Amino acid sequence: MNRVNEFAFKIATANGSGSASANSLIMQAIFRMGVPVTGKNVFPSNIQGLPTWYEIRVSGKGYTARTPQFDLMVALNPATYEKDVKEVQPGGWLLHDSTWPLDERLHRSDITLIGIPLAQMCNDHFSGVRERILMKNIAYAGALSALLGIDADIIRTLLKEKYGRKPALMDSNQKAVDLGFTYAMSNFPCPLPIHLAPLDKTKDAILIDGNTAAALGCVYAGATVGAWYPITPSTSMMEAFKRFCLKYRRDTESGTNRFAILQAEDELSAIGMVIGANWAGARSFTPTSGPGISLMNEFLGLAYYAEIPAVVFDVQRTGPSTGMPTRTQQCDLMMCAYASHGDTKHICLYPSDPREAFEFAVKAFDLAERYQTPVFVLTDLDIGMNDWMVPMLQWDDSYRPDRGKVLTAEQLAEAKAFYRYLDVDGDGIAARSLPGTHPKGAYFARGSGHNKFGGYTEDAEEYTEVVDRIARKVNGARRAVPAPVTQGPGNARLGILTVGGCHAACMEAVDQLAAEGIVVDYMRVRGFPFGEEVTAFLEKHETVFVVEQNRDGQLRSLLTLETGVPVARMESVRYYGGYPMSAHHVIAGIRARLEKVA
């Protein structure tokens, strides 16, 4: 098992023990060695004490999907020994704290045990309970650096960068790293057959999570009002927005801010603030998760019908109800597409990684204002909260926000009359006016029945005329949402169609299937309403495997409803246990269906 730059390992600790900084230190060091790396934080809905895991996949080939197959387990949490030891691949390794006699639950004859007295070493070299616990984590990072061949100089540099201004902290961290490193070097054959060798595959890349990237997108899009109610896994997005705004949008001289962040009393209020701010002319957004969208449904219908822009980020987590708040799913596809009572349909964007989260955040504001309607950006916990290796974010300085049809005071002064919902241009989009612009721009926004002049109505024809135009308008957005990504020969018998974060797993699966001689065409949808090319893809292939992360095949349902292609043409491949999709799920699903057909 000599797998240089192709392996995965997992670290099992307790929540709140400080392992996060050790784990990110390892991730970053591998990244700096030029080797593609992905980290998945598997954490509990808890502040301190419950089990937590960190999974690191190293892939010189550049695969970034989660793998459930671990070559090495760092088992430091007795509460999960039993489960953790089972996850090691035969022939793999298990690192444990040998301060205490070996726990019998860790016995397994087909793996190699690596005992390192982490607690003992830290008790001998550090004082104070807190420091001893924290340094135990840094010590395993040191041991891993020896075992896996992580460049010790890079670790030293990283510690310097992180603790440069706190020499005492830097010294104790470096000491802990050295303790682990030296012990491993002198007691085990280092490096193990699974190890790293420097590459140059990360120099144009960054490690970033989707919430941070999406928040940055909001800053670059010129969003000024963020309203929110804290909810896992979206919380870090508004925290990042605040951090960036304090960096870029604070006038230190006058002490004034060029942004407003409103922490609302609930999600109903958060979306209300967003709609109010957009109505007044600001670019405004809210980050939330499924339970928040459930609460926002009423207001989303208002924004749709009164035609007010709004941008909503749904960092999806498992449902229904509270579900598993710290596990990932793609379970809000249906809800977001048709949120609210009454006939509605909403523009949705589906980023597959943090880079697209950045780009689609900007796109979402342009679409919301162009089409005067709510726009959803659906990421998920995996994209939102985990660090992904993605190409560096790019920005075109010639970009200017597309504010859509907003009449200026001059245009209103010259106009004979202004009617808010009159389709003057024939594209289904009526011009809007902002409060305070001009006396002629006044209109009465309402969620009650209205005619094209903006007046209240209970007249069948007047009502129908407006709602039909809105349907035409939103359907028109199918040409403006990001086009699907495709790959493959184009004439294969089989197709794979997926969405969002399943992309990484599907790409890996496509390669593995090709190695088995199974050729597929691939499509990843990136926006809703679906464009014509999606229908064409479904019609062109004998069988299309629709890969997604929810129980009921929501993407397949949406495709069936929106394209008219018979559902029998689509084979559903689903994984919805709460971990990110892996290639192994995709292949297992496809193989099972192929065998059934054969």
Add this chain to the structure above:
Amino acid sequence: MTYIAKPRVHHPALQKNEIGLTRRDYEGTVTTLCAGCGHDSITAAIIHAFWELSIPPHTVAKLSGIGCSSKTPAYFLKEAHGFNSVHGRMPSLVTGANAANGAITYIGVSGDGDSLSIGLGQLCHAIRRNVNVLYVLENNGVYGLTKGQFSASADPGSLSKRGEPNTMEAIDGCLMALTLGATFVARSFSGDKAQLVPLLKAGLKHKGFAFIDVISPCVTFNDHEGSTKSYAYTRENTVEVVQADFIAPAKAITTEYDPGAVREVTMHDGSTVRLRKVADDYDPADRDRAYHYIRKKHAEGEVVTGLLYISTDSKDMQAQNSLGATPLVQLPYEQLCPGSAELAKLQQQFR
């Protein structure tokens, strides 16, 4: 139907305000409420207040929720942007709008169902946030559009039109606003325009959340004997404690009152609200005493009206968020986007 426009013919002799507008210029469409509805009197008072303050109508935004009261923004200031939103959720809309553009004068109109039941949470938090808005609660104790159910402001023991007594405790919006830290709390009666107009003017000039609870009898469902929100009961049982006069900036203050009973409050724009205490034992600057006074009088069967509490030294939401004089909506994009060079620099952190 609310889209019926009033004829725009003005009598040439109509009195004009400082910006050359007549009261007709502050009107909206024809009301569709029942003849004699208290809400229409409030609408007339609102028109009067805006006209007297000479506020250009298009610099105003009027927002509401759902219900009879929430229809009324259509009946005043036709040149102002209006927003008839969803039930109980107007406070969040006005909060967002205010964050985006603090240069607009905001008025929110709501009812007792809209504010004290479905929208209770939003109202409370808008008060806490001290959003700069005049919030008028048109309070009739009843759900009119759904034909006569008790609202949360109906007094225990008051009778419905069918004679059923209300068994639950009432929520008093003014007491609630006081406990939540409201910076301007007033109560009035739709039939008392002389009291209401100056209160509305003071509320419009208040920098922060100005809460005015206006008892407004529902002629169709809550104006019978046994109702505590009827014209007859309200006329009999209201007791005014502090009269407010609004004086525009730079206007000479005439002293027609006994100076010992008059207290002047300077508003943020330099205008003055002159408070004349009618009740000797009342202090509109003392939150706790105001609270207890209202409770005490309520126990005696009396409804206290007037400017119940005012504080002008607290920060409104704009100030709390360190927003500058230029509204966010007017900031050029160049001041919002850090640009590509900065993005490249920032990303060194992510390596």
